[in-house]
Amino acid sequence: MEELPSKQRQFTLDLVSEHSNETSCWIVVNDMVYDVTSFLDKHPGGSDVVLEHAGTDATVAFEDKGHSKYGVKLLEKYIIGELIEVS
Numbered sequence: 001m002e003e004l005p006s007k008q009r010q011f012t013l014d015l016v017s018e019h020s021n022e023t024s025c026w027i028v029v030n031d032m033v034y035d036v037t038s039f040l041d042k043h044p045g046g047s048d049v050v051l052e053h054a055g056t057d058a059t060v061a062f063e064d065k066g067h068s069k070y071g072v073k074l075l076e077k078y079i080i081g082e083l084i085e086v087s
């Protein structure tokens with residue numbers, strides 16, 4: 001089966017929450033899901049502040065820090081899909 005483009009892959013918050021440490025660190029920002037595991041060591045603010053939000057919706061934390069346009073653009077690199085609600 002052909003793999004869907006990453007933007008079309010869908011994850012529940014339940015699944016995202018299983019990726020909550022430095023060996024697999026997913027975060028949600030504005031309903032999109034990002035695998036930032038490989039970015040942890042590169043984060044200018046250090047890995048700990050990102051890991052605090054691993055496996056959760058980090059929208060507020062990410063936006064509160066007032067990331068630059070560069071930071072927002074960089075995030076796009078790590079997109080793996082979108083968040084879906086479970087009914």
Ligand code: HEM
Nearest residue numbers: 036044045049050053058061062065067068070071074075
């Ligand atoms: C998950 C929650 C996050 C928090 C709480 C957070 C927090 C911070 C903080 C406190 C700084 C300032 C560091 C300093 O100036 O000493 C910073 C800088 C930065 N962060 Fe994050 N960060 C988060 C996620 C991310 C992600 C996922 C990316 C990109 C993939 C990112 C990209 C950057 C960049 C590029 C900078 C340098 C300043 C800028 O260009 O805005 N951050 N972050």
